[in-house]
Amino acid sequence: MDLNALLSSLFQSFCLPLCREKVDSLFDKEADAAGARILEELVASGDQSHLTEGWVVGEDEDGKRRLRAQLAALENSMPGGVCDYVRRAQRLLEASRVGENPFDGFVPSVPSGVTLAFGSDEFDRFERLGAAAARRTGFVIVAGGLGERLGYSGIKLALPSETMTGTCYLELYVRHILALQALTLAATDGTSAPADAPLPTPSLIPVIIMTSDDTDAPTRALLDARDRFGLAPSQLHLIKQGKVPCLSNGRAHLATEPNDRFCLLTKPHGHGDVHALLHTSGLARKLLGQGCNHLVFLQDTNALVFGGVPAALGVSVAHSLAMNTLSVPRRAGDASGALMALTTARPTPSTARSTSDAVEEGAVVSAASRTLVVNVEYNQLDALVRASLDARGDYNDPATGYSPFPGNTNQLIFSLGPYVEALEASGGAMPEFVNPKYTDGTRTKFKSPTRLECMMQDFPYVLPPSAAHAIYAFNRRLLALAGSRLPPAAKAIVGGVTVDAGPRVVLGAFFRPTLGIGIARLGGGAAISLSARSSLCLDGEIAISRLELDGALTIRAVPGARVTVRQLRIVNDGQALRELTSDELGSVKISETISEIARLRGYELVPPGESAGRVFNFEAPGDYIIDDKWAHMP
Template identity: 35%
Template sequence: MPSVPTGFQPFSAQEEASTCLEQLLEYEDRGLEELGDCCFVIPAGGLGERLGFSGVKFALTADLTSGCCVLAVYASYIKAFEALAQARRGKPCTLPLVIMASSDTETGIKELLERNNHFDLEPSQVSILLQEKVASLADSNATLAMEGPYQIATKPHGHGDVHFLLHSSGLVAKWQAEGRKWVLFFQDTNTLYLMTFLCTLGVSARHGLEVNFVAMPRCAKEAVGAITQLRHSDGRSIVVNVEYNQLEPLLKATGHPEGDVNGPDGLSPFPGNCNELLFSLPEYAAELQSSGGQLVEFINPKYADSSRTAFKSPTRLECMMQDYAKVLGPQARVSFTRYPLEFGYFPCKNDIATAARLASEGTPPHGAASSEAAVYHAFGTMLSLLGAKVAPAELRQWRGGPQLMGPAVVLWPDFAPCFAELRRKLGSSASSWNLAPGCSLEIQGQDIRIDALDLAGALKIRVVSGASLHIQGLRVQNKGHEFVALSEAEQSGEAPESLRIRGYRLVAHETKVIEVLEPGAFVLDLDGELKKV
């Protein structure tokens, strides 16, 4: 019998900032105590062909303002978390990163890491595990699909293989021997995951959660998995992810004739799964010793016709990493942490034509444009919650469908790895920040303080490690940046793939750049003079 589980909601973007931030910051502080004992795992076995990108998805440009790729963003957060943990504990900290690759992505991921000096991570802290493929099936009789007379066609087995590989590689046992306590699993094209990680970690630590699903608001029948409590007739219950195409028939078969419906707030009562999971390592290690990391498999064929015998294309057995919760006993503490939609699930996985079709149907497009807009909106929301005045988003029409786009704000992880750090750096000055419509703001650097900012245009601030910058007040008015739709020729091939999947390019008309490239303390005074103090 399905029902809505009880979880945790640290804050709501609709609450008063003073109300919503108090609990959030308490959870972040608790998470900071645990940060040095964390491990990070990313399944990344798929290429970007589905969205019209020929490389590995880690190489996708997360946003045009910074030009940073997805893996660089993830690595920057890990470096920022290491700095926070080191400051808290007073000793060096290295946080391991594991990437599960496939034969399709292994070479591309390794080349991306080597070409970029591992994005400043130590090569020894990054492990790549190789996922094997399984035989493909051609029809309902489980006839093996063939690529040639003597070669069986194969496909990936799903991201659930990550548990088996972590166990068989010995990494989980190694982490446990090192005294590590937490493992975060997330996927490869949503750079919002780590914005709220410290809070999620604090929720798990405070409430003793064995599995913590990160969730977001979800509309009824939306094509996103739902966090659901399933109760057996004997009273046993578990909290698991139920895929959207399974939730509807399950509800109808158990006394809910209308299935999944929206409540008075316009949302389904079942939270949406963001495919981000935080596990407690001791219990996880014990379960892997018992199960070997094997999960329940399923098959999801696409039938060619109503006879339901022939497949449109070969299918295979697969498993999902979130189904780990289904192998746990009823005593396991499994719950979820729900964040506002502004910090939800905005992956880049659909090509521009599919994104346009989904948008026209009122469904989240999950394309490159919506993924990029979500980055800007999330950072703008962080600033707004702390008291800054940020212009509202405006509707833009792209080839991938209509998209709300506000000020293009990118706060690098070394500047804002969490709400607490951003609040500390803004202090009481947040109310003196004003970001005008169409403006662009990029801030990179660990030790930056800005007393007042009035931005109508484009501003980029970069401060190297070992340097500090205090901006006493700054007013910027220039021609700024402009997002411009691609021409037919550009969309047809003249523009690079990273732009064609968006349908637009960024034109930097004019940018105010403030850089501190040497160690030391610097001040930008009210007259605009940069001085070393």
């Protein structure tokens, strides 16, 4: 070894570690000093003297340093910082104590909107407009939750959306996004564009996933194990939400861990953090600069949402909406949030946009009249309507059979320009609420620590057996709209839940990138028939002219493969739905042979997966024809 190499080796071995130690030490000292300043302000003006009560100079110095470091870290991760968080908490807790009505001063009314019916010309027009706009749209998946309340040990995005294919929610979402992305390279009739066709700008649809401390590692592992489900690394962005301090009582005292008085107890701030993260990460501004016009926000377990997203996006484009909420018909009394227009009784004369209104959670703002279109929880809705709108309260309109206040799915579409403008005006801070569980009528003591939350109002996601059957029913409806022959509608009880029975149908994302294209590919109309016990799975560019199915059939085509089913008749044993016995559900020993997902649903398909029945896999680009008058498989 020459002298230069020796000196370089010594520098790498000794000097660089020493430099890093000095840098780390400098950062530690800066963080400690910052934490000390925050702690001093909390004690002096934030009513947080309990944090330093009993401190003795020279004792527990490591613990004190840990607390100061935690405060410094929280200061950098929370809009407004720790002290401002405490002040907001004190105001909200006092309002809760005296029973302030958050809707005081507002008059409710039925919100205006666009009602679309599947299969109508209007739906098709908006869907085509939205599909064209998808190339300049980003998709945000809010995925901070585990499946614990469902009895599932993993992340909700890993749950299967239905049992026939076992496609998990994350894969389902990604495939729908990739199908819309591929559609931007296709002609208006759904045929593939030439391979050398110029890419639109941006050519790849951005996908942003918000995770939490609980879900970040499992989400990354799922993406890595499945090669991001086909997403390019450059189009995938993961942002992780942090936590906020918990509050131990009505004075907003910061709570500490039960066994560590030098560590603040923290919990997630809620999925409303996604807006702040898009701002502080710079992603929202970056996407706007890259040519994105809209952002679509998706909850983590809504398998049917892409049936309506393209059309809803088309409505946003056609009406130049700053914000649009995808809603569904809702019956009065349903335990789900509803959309309502709230107008203040004291309108402001200003025509300028109000910053506080612009970032109101789930709100569309009319600044001049101060009208907000917001989600109102079902347990507040009836009293609010009775008090100032209609003595009937939350009622069903006799003409429709539904409440005039539509159900909020919390699937949101923002015009990116106004969205970025509002975030930058607010610094990413979102309106918050607090929901303490009081021990008594004084409303000052809590049963357990609470915290401030900012959340897009929860859609009541559950995973009963009916969830998968709702997907099958939705796809049967598309077959019916195309004129296919299906058995009469029927009901069945599965796992103690009444569901719509009939053929199990899965129409994949690449078969129906939009509903209009899916219906067009079922061009055979009445020449397509399915028996009640049938299972049908289609994914890819597949056109069906004639199909008689009594059993199980799967046809898959990779991108670039074009399949025409001229004539196909299938009869086989298919798949049967077998409900689990009480012993299988309750016995740990027996349950070792039953999957966790089957135990959640209460049933399994026999035989499992797509091994049942006839399977056609077209794994290379090209044109294919299926013309098989009789295909029998015992």
